[in-house]
Amino acid sequence: MASIQLDKIGKSFGAVDTIHAIDLDIGDGEFVCLLGPSGCGKTTTLRMIAGLEQPTRGSIRIGGRDVTRAQPKDRNIGMVFQDYALYPHMTIADNIAYPLKVRGMAEAQRHEKARAIAEVLHIGQLLDRLPAQISGGQQQRTSLARALVHPADAFLFDEPLSNLDARMRVEARAFLCHLQRSRGMTAVYVTHDQAEAMALSTRIAVMCAGDIVQYAPPLEIYRRPATTFVAGFVGDPPMNLVAAQATRCDRGITLRGGGLEMSAFASWPALDRALDRGDRVTLGVRPEHLRIAADGAGGRLHGKLFANEAMGPESLVTLDLDGGVRVTARVFGDAPVLVEGDAAFAFDAARITLFDSAGNRIDDPV
Numbered sequence: 001m002a003s004i005q006l007d008k009i010g011k012s013f014g015a016v017d018t019i020h021a022i023d024l025d026i027g028d029g030e031f032v033c034l035l036g037p038s039g040c041g042k043t044t045t046l047r048m049i050a051g052l053e054q055p056t057r058g059s060i061r062i063g064g065r066d067v068t069r070a071q072p073k074d075r076n077i078g079m080v081f082q083d084y085a086l087y088p089h090m091t092i093a094d095n096i097a098y099p100l101k102v103r104g105m106a107e108a109q110r111h112e113k114a115r116a117i118a119e120v121l122h123i124g125q126l127l128d129r130l131p132a133q134i135s136g137g138q139q140q141r142t143s144l145a146r147a148l149v150h151p152a153d154a155f156l157f158d159e160p161l162s163n164l165d166a167r168m169r170v171e172a173r174a175f176l177c178h179l180q181r182s183r184g185m186t187a188v189y190v191t192h193d194q195a196e197a198m199a200l201s202t203r204i205a206v207m208c209a210g211d212i213v214q215y216a217p218p219l220e221i222y223r224r225p226a227t228t229f230v231a232g233f234v235g236d237p238p239m240n241l242v243a244a245q246a247t248r249c250d251r252g253i254t255l256r257g258g259g260l261e262m263s264a265f266a267s268w269p270a271l272d273r274a275l276d277r278g279d280r281v282t283l284g285v286r287p288e289h290l291r292i293a294a295d296g297a298g299g300r301l302h303g304k305l306f307a308n309e310a311m312g313p314e315s316l317v318t319l320d321l322d323g324g325v326r327v328t329a330r331v332f333g334d335a336p337v338l339v340e341g342d343a344a345f346a347f348d349a350a351r352i353t354l355f356d357s358a359g360n361r362i363d364d365p366v
């Protein structure tokens, strides 16, 4: 396995600047997800690492070696595409063994290797079939087997699970998680599914419009989102965001907004600096940190019940705040949540995240 470094990588298609100047340092054995909405440049970044797309600017190293101008076949990587890209006229065995064939391995030996990896992926009984004769999930595992059959320095995945139904996707995700734990492979994994990124990554690179806006371990992204974009993209349901006016008073700071009130709390240096600039703030609070209560020592959100969804292990309760913003609370347990009409959520001051008017997190109090 090998490390991967992107140094100020940029890509323009004609006059359109798609990727700006990405720096990304991926350690040996790390599993890094590129996470972001459709069109933000994930596939383009992955294809540049693979050598399928030439960067306009910057350089790429794999295992310390500059490969910016190297051919895909000289980068020693395995790649899994969204559409599996299996050869329809070849058997499953030949599909899996294909990377070994192009590297000149003898037929008996490459079929033995294909069989071994197929057994691990539970498709050993399908080796004589054609792709059209197996299910979508089996095709996806065939595609994985083909990428994994030869000992690459790194593996690149482009939304490999997106064509699977929900249940199979969760199963395949656990399988990839297991594979990563047991093989310690270096991987770059493109997804727009935040749950997949949370489950699989050692670190997540959150992308927005051709830039990486945050690069950190999953729980740090979850707990300390760098921007309102990250806060609103990670988590299901995502972090609630409510615009607020912050006012200094003799006991500290109070927050007010449409449907929001918060008791005075002690300011901290970064918040003071934001207020000195005259910034309005955005309050962020995760659904699991809201409880259904009209009072409490910290903050309160008032509104009208919009939806009350009993999911089994939890209920999702959504209010339309007096200011028009919609916020959701996650209430754990399978007991019905009794709430109707005018309702309120309460939360502790210690659970809030604040963002400045540019949408950047105001550094936490230490």
Ligand SMILES: Nc1ncnc2c1ncn2[C@@H]1O[C@H](COP(=O)(O)OP(=O)(O)O)[C@@H](O)[C@H]1O
Pocket (backbone or CB within 6 Å): 013, 018, 036, 037, 038, 039, 040, 041, 042, 043, 044, 045
């Ligand atoms: N070959 C190409 N020519 C022109 N524009 C492209 C090409 N490939 C991608 N793009 C554009 O670059 C942007 C990023 O695309 P992509 O990397 O596929 O995003 P993602 O994988 O995050 O959905 C999109 O606006 C897309 O239309």
Ligand SMILES: [Mg+2]
Pocket (backbone or CB within 6 Å): 042, 043, 044
């Ligand atoms: Mg893509």
